[in-house]
Amino acid sequence: MSDSGTDASGSLIPMDLYDRVTAQGDKVRVLKSEKAPKEEIDVAVKLLLALKVDYKNVTGQDYKPGVPPADDMPTNSNGPSTTDNGDDFVDPWSVQTGSAKGVDYDKLIVRFGSSKIDQELVDRIQRVTGQKPHHFLRRGIFFSHRDMHQVLDAYENKKPFYLYTGRGPSSEALHVGHLIPFIFTKWLQEVFNVPLVVQLTDDEKYLWKDLTLEKAYQYSIENAKDIIACGFDVNKTFIFSDLEYMGKSSGFYQNVVKVQKHVTFNQVKGIFGFTDSDCIGKISFPAIQAAPSFSSSFPEIFKGRKDIQCLIPCAIDQDPYFRMTRDVAPRINYPKPALMHSTFFPALQGAQTKMSASDPNSSIFLTDTAKQIKNKINKYAFSGGKDTIEEHRQFGGNWEVDVSYMYLTFFLEDDERLEQIKQDYSSGALLTGELKKILIETLQPLIAAHQERRKHITEEAVKQFMMPRKLAFDF
């Protein structure tokens, strides 16, 4: 999976663009030195020139190798990747919005053809599980779904299902936004008591990034530790690296080939925007993200059963993969996977920007110290407060664009306290510094606890989670 939309490329942040121009320049040099086909070099050079034009449009300056953009450069949000009609742009590698409040999710539901997670569905989940809905559900952070009522119908009839989520291991360090799907998946697993499979798409990262296979696999192992540290039950959870598991399961590859037979290049071109210059690995990769949606990809867990329904909690930017998967499923006689989609996790700098794993200041990382957390939030968290204390007291702050408040909706579980914070901030009773302090005091212990749990996860424990095996369920 491509990182749940949180470190995708296609950004218009000057530093991201600078990195892309630099990377593309490197690529052109490599192609030339390897005497690649002229056609391929031409395409790469064209992209390089286009990126340089973008860079100049956004920063107002020419790209200079070795001279990164200054922090205070203006950003131009009317870049080349926004849609013509000003809609938000969302695909697995890129999220664009012009609004400080973030993406318009109701519009996205209409465009993607999914369904809203409304109060009726939230109430039904509470009724069926007998548990208070997770605050991600109560607060609309998981806001969209496909076929959840069908999953619940089956569950009420004692028919099993399983959970599938994933992560693209593009670096060692995860940030707090990466935890969202795992926190929610863990809750789903606990209230429904179902098996979970977690795909680490190290093959994808090898194909898309300038990484060796060995490095991509190593990121898988490091990322698996962070996932395990979320508290998953080893008896109910299978975590796998594509690079490793493909060679350990006949079921997985056979489902990959089945999907690959039923999807044309025209289709992936339309869905993912691939071009003739993309490598054949990228072009066929969507089948690899699709295959875990089918229970026969895991013969050890499901005893070869092909009919176990799958439910996929993921960020909305991953939906294109699963629209494709749902299109193919009936043609290969498998049930369509159901989905629950989350909103995007905003960068510290604001909801219209995106986090970048290469920019340590764009988010709070799971490796940050208490002091780093404090400094980053105080220095970078975009504020909805007024310029002076006097104005703030008089007019109040704007919680809708305030990143500290947004982060609290993700990590502060107490509904009443959150509501009080919103009111106090809007009224001006709560100052920006005070709001940031609440966020700091919420995140510091949460991350310290994660670090403590992660520290105790041994290589042996990782091996256990990643070993193909029967789980604590009978099929």
Place this chain on the structure above:
Amino acid sequence: MSDSGTDASGSLIPMDLYDRVTAQGDKVRVLKSEKAPKEEIDVAVKLLLALKVDYKNVTGQDYKPGVPPADDMPTNSNGPSTTDNGDDFVDPWSVQTGSAKGVDYDKLIVRFGSSKIDQELVDRIQRVTGQKPHHFLRRGIFFSHRDMHQVLDAYENKKPFYLYTGRGPSSEALHVGHLIPFIFTKWLQEVFNVPLVVQLTDDEKYLWKDLTLEKAYQYSIENAKDIIACGFDVNKTFIFSDLEYMGKSSGFYQNVVKVQKHVTFNQVKGIFGFTDSDCIGKISFPAIQAAPSFSSSFPEIFKGRKDIQCLIPCAIDQDPYFRMTRDVAPRINYPKPALMHSTFFPALQGAQTKMSASDPNSSIFLTDTAKQIKNKINKYAFSGGKDTIEEHRQFGGNWEVDVSYMYLTFFLEDDERLEQIKQDYSSGALLTGELKKILIETLQPLIAAHQERRKHITEEAVKQFMMPRKLAFDF
């Protein structure tokens, strides 16, 4: 592998075209019933109409479902797939020539950029191995190579290499032409004493044909029995089905991904003629045929070593796969595989036609009885003889276009006797019926012996050959 060019599509034989129109009609019906995307249906319908036009051009009649073409229909060799300049047309799925003598192989060497297996190389093989060269070498049946001198240099310096060949299991029944690469590979293995890997591309056949995965795998097992019956040594030979082995070896998939990262859609479009309407499985398949060229695809055999040179004996139509492989190899730090190419095995009806697995009369099958062999050769083997005995005695027969004589070059090992037959046939001393009788008496015991060996190959023996394991070589 796509059957070493012997049952490829693209033929202009009326019966083949009839089969293709029928299959395409079926495909359109399936697409419509599955409510496939309109675009996909349109493409399929266009191909159907084009095939019907071809059929009419070739047979002079409209295609009628359920009414196959009559045997004596005229064939028009100026079909849509020949090259504009009248050259032979060769790719992994199609071989076209207008000449009764068959493809012009010297021209092919120039076009493909390979090297001729000349007398010097044949002599060197004899010198290095101390063995009389196989009659396929003596008679130019294996006629072209890449880097064979490099393989021999290394061999003389005690550096190991390994053999890789394969087969696309598109049906249960092999014909005698399918044996050519295996007979030669067995000889190479014996004289050089090296490991051999045999790839059964059941995934390819699933992707290209109207087959289930289960059926394709079953063909792999049945074909493996015929390969084993050629007499390979289980201690030196690993036979694998892609559908099975991909799930048993991390090394294989990792090499597939490495190749997939370094080949673009533009490249496979140029090499294999893929289009935007092809499924992503076909588009990425060439990487799967490429991967066994690298020793690290077989960690059990080569202990993870990446530097063991590979030599691939195959029919010349498979060369495009390995041109691509040789292009990628240095970019992923692997040695380029060396190759030895064979000519095509002619259909009974003549060297300008092709054998079709769906037409039992186009060749001698390994399942044919002695009586069937006799009848087929007498009835169908294209003759270079004259119309009457009197004319034949006076002017002699034309061995260059005589299929019985061609078959003898493959299967009659005695050089002197073969030369005598050629002279006697050319002079008119040997009649067509007598020539056919020699071929019949050559093939009958050869095929009976094959059937006898195959009968004794147990499921257990197949399992042994197909189990990933160490072979009788130390690396």
